Amino acid sequence: MRRPLARPEANTRPLGRARHFTLLPHALPQWISEPLARAVARTGLSPNAVTFLGLVGNLGAAVLAARGHFLAAGIVVLVAGALDLVDGALARATDRVTPFGGVFASVVDRLSEAAVLGGIVFFYSQGGHRQEVVLAFTAVVGSILVSYVRARAQAAGLDLREGLFTRPERVVVVGLGLMVDQVTIALWVLAVAAVFTALQRLYVVWRKLAKPPPGRDL
Numbered sequence: 648m649r650r651p652l653a654r655p656e657a658n659t660r661p662l663g664r665a666r667h668f669t670l671l672p673h674a675l676p677q678w679i680s681e682p683l684a685r686a687v688a689r690t691g692l693s694p695n696a697v698t699f700l701g702l703v704g705n706l707g708a709a710v711l712a713a714r715g716h717f718l719a720a721g722i723v724v725l726v727a728g729a730l731d732l733v734d735g736a737l738a739r740a741t742d743r744v745t746p747f748g749g750v751f752a753s754v755v756d757r758l759s760e761a762a763v764l765g766g767i768v769f770f771y772s773q774g775g776h777r778q779e780v781v782l783a784f785t786a787v788v789g790s791i792l793v794s795y796v797r798a799r800a801q802a803a804g805l806d807l808r809e810g811l812f813t814r815p816e817r818v819v820v821v822g823l824g825l826m827v828d829q830v831t832i833a834l835w836v837l838a839v840a841a842v843f844t845a846l847q848r849l850y851v852v853w854r855k856l857a858k859p860p861p862g863r864d865l
Contacts, residue, residue: 681736681740683733683736684733684736684737684739684740684741685740687733687737688737688740688741692737693737693743694734694735694737694738694741694743694744694748695734695748695751697730697733697734697737698730698734698748698751698752698755699755700727700730701727701728701730701731701734701755701759702727702755702758702759703727704723704724704726704727704730705723705724705727705728705758705759705760705762705763706759706762707723707727708720708721708723708724708727708762708763708766708825709762709763709765709766710766711723711766712763712766712767712769712770712825713765713766713767713769713770714770715770717825717826717828717830718825718826718828720763720766720825721821721822721823721824721825721826721827722822722826724763724818724821724822724825725818725819725822725823725826727759728815728818728819728822731752731756731814731815731818734748734752735752753794756794756814757790757791757794760787760790760814760817760818761787761790761791763821764783764786764787764821764837765783765787767779767783767830767834768780768783768784771783778831779830779831779834782831782834782835782837782838783834783837783838785838785841785842786817786834786837786838786841788841788842789837789838789840789841789842789844789845790814790817790837790841792841792842792845793810793812793813793841793844793845793848795845796845796848796849796852797810797848799852800848800852800855803852803856805852805855805856807848807851807852807855809847809848809851810844810847810848811840811843811844811847812840812841812843812844813844816840817837817840817841820833820836820837820840821833821837824836
């Protein structure tokens with residue numbers, strides 16, 4: 648039986664749902680996603696296999712970053728990140744959307760992001776660059792909090808999509824930062840923006856939960 652993914656970023660937007668502002672699109676346009684999904688489906692790969700390939704790519708990028716090969720690492724990060732836009736479209740095109748697929752994709756996203764930043768931490772820790780190490784650690788914590796606040800909001804019955812700097816934005820920043828060898832700047836952006844987004848989402852949850860139930864007199 649077809650059921651919606653647990654990761655809303657991979658879903659199409661239901662009718663009637665308000666569109667929330669994001670810096671980057673969280674899904675490919677239908678005219679791109681459908682032919683792409685059909686092409687990938689012909690390879691026999693399952694949506695979970697595509698998700699796993701993204702993880703393998705990010706682990707490879709982490710190794711490259713740890714060895715100081717920033718250009719190659721950045722390219723791999725962006726290619727692996729693009730698979731995030733394919734797995735959900737493939738699941739829908741092949742009618743293989745499952746709750747586990749959404750959970751698996753979300754877990755892989757967190758692990759992939761932490762792995763790449765961990766590779767950066769390893770590289771800079773070898774030379775005693777404390778600033779970059781602290782920034783990368785802050786970026787990891789902020790990124791985890793962004794997802795955690797959303798998960799807790801969903802557990803409270805809220806559909807939380809607000810957030811200025813979510814995973815697509817973070818992938819692009821770290822990928823480009825590596826490619827142009829401006830990792831310190833990218834880490835500053837990641838650390839500040841991720842923590843801000845976590846606080847932004849927490850504020851949104853507070854505002855939504857503070858509203859009285861519909862029909863209740865104040």
